[in-house]
């Protein structure tokens with residue numbers, strides 16, 4: 001594995017808290033700088049260095065990148081889909097403003113940039129099943145708009161300026177250490193906590209709504225596999241479709257019942273989040289990621305369910 005000095009933005013969120021520790025195992029704690037706008041759960045970072053950073057402040061990003069001799073920026077700071085619909089303008093400011101700042105600093109200081117996109121970059125006119133790598137992208141959330149624009153901007157900085165930009169389109173990420181931060185796929189995390197606490201859960205997503213999902217260990221592995229991939233093999237570079245499984249709430253119910261037979265799933269559908277879910281794909285075609293950098297997930301729905309139920313502390 002190559003040597004790197006990595007700055008993570010939004011590192012105290014669902015993915016960042018775990019990614020920082022995963023990076024620590026690979027690159028060493030002294031080579032990781034974790035940052036976020038709020039230090040809410042900074043203890044999760046253990047001995048990793050933490051600095052406050054608002055990504056809309058480009059000067060501060062530059063200061064940290066030069067002070068800490070950073071060569072790789074992993075930009076996780078974002079407002080997610082459901083929260084984004086409550087504050088669309090602010091979502092644009094943070095998701096796009098932050099990304100522009102990161103790309104400009106990276107260009108000046110010759111850093112590699114990893115930025116995740118999302119299944120939210122697709123919309124109702126996108127083919128729903130086996131959604132291709134390159135296809136129609138007309139999302140109807142502000143979050144999705146920022147993700148499509150971000151994908152294009154990262155491609156532009158690579159093609160126009162030669163900046164080393166890389167990224168994946170994450171599906172819904174499921175994990176037990178840090179709760180998700182206001183997305184549409186969050187039900188697939190909450191269901192496990194409620195199954196253990198109360199043996200029942202009311203899903204805000206309707207029966208039959210399939211979405212792509214992934215267990216956190218696969219999401220972490222994807223970042224390192226892609227930033228370490230041989231650039232000459234990357235035809236797409238940014239926004240690779242990746243997925244590990246596609247399921248609807250009732251499929252999780254079946255998987256959970258194998259461990260908790262008395263578990264009951266009910267529905268109390270939230271029309272706003274349901275409309276977002278309905279506009280996203282049922283299942284992604286991730287063959288480009290498999291071919292170009294060897295993407296292959298380790299967890300399916302049953303392996304993930306077993307691990308989630310074993311590890312959640314209530």
Ligand code: NAD
Pocket residue numbers: 009010011012013014015016035036037038053054055056075076077078079080094098116117118119169170171172173174179180181182183185
């Ligand atoms: P999260 O909401 O859990 O964490 C985001 C973090 O960004 C938070 O800790 C928040 O404090 C921080 N933040 C917000 N505004 C900021 C600002 N102005 N400056 C600096 N930090 C700020 O999100 P996550 O689930 O960890 O997602 C990380 C990335 O992965 C995002 O780009 C998201 O779009 C993408 N993604 C996540 C999922 C998922 O299911 N979790 C799926 C697809 C894509």
Ligand code: SER
Pocket residue numbers: 080081082117118119120143170171172173182183184185186
């Ligand atoms: N999990 C994310 C969301 O629901 C997908 O990007 O917003």
